[in-house]
Amino acid sequence: AQSVAQPEDQVNVAEGNPLTVKCTYSVSGNPYLFWYVQYPNRGLQFLLKYITGDNLVKGSYGFEAEFNKSQTSFHLKKPSALVSDSALYFCAVRHSKAAGNKLTFGGGTRVLVKP
Amino acid sequence: DSGVTQTPKHLITATGQRVTLRCSPRSGDLSVYWYQQSLDQGLQFLIQYYNGEERAKGNILERFSAQQFPDLHSELNLSSLELGDSALYFCASRDLYTDTQYFGPGTRLTVL
Secondary structure, three states, rough: OOEEOOOEEEEEEEOOOOOOOOOEEEOOOOOOOOEEEEEEOOOOOEEEEEEEOOOOEEEEHEEEEEEEEEEEEEEEEEEOHHHHHEEEEEEEEEOHHHHOOOOEEEEOOOEEEEO | OOEEEEEEEEEEEEEOOOOOEEEEEOOOOOEEEEEEOOOOOEEEEEEEEOEEEEEEEOOOOOOOOEOOOHHHHHHEOOOOOOOHHHEEEEEEEEOOOOOOOEOOOOOEEEOO
């Protein structure tokens, strides 16, 4: 079964410091991994995805993620965090076509960037 | 703005009632997915439709049903509502070419 885990409920970081949000995955076959962000009272916004190719994926708003097959991880990173990056972040894995290409999400990590 | 629209934004109703949530996918997208976000269960997949046909089902209760119409909009019907059905319900549509799901703003359901 496809699953992802986000080991941290909350990450606190000072503005200007690097931000990392962790995600590990467990899949059968090739992983199709996604990151979404949810701002208060808003829907989920797509940030980036890994399907194949380069292990470093660049996405929206200066975010990037590193796919690591040996560690089964797909951590989200931003070199310099902004206060406006404070939000709830979700890692997700896509299931097969037979399962409707549905997404299974991790539990979410709340990021708080302090000025 | 993802291009996926959902109405209404908020719904407040009583236990035992029935409500209908509506979703319009992005222009050109044929797939619609429904997800439920609650404090205790997190984000869960409910059901998927592709071009009017049900394609996949998740942990959707029997009291819940959905359909996708010829114009591709979808409706999620929730009946015999219970307090525990209070949640944020999201609709997403999938871009076939980029293999990415784009989410609507959600409908917040409160059952009193």
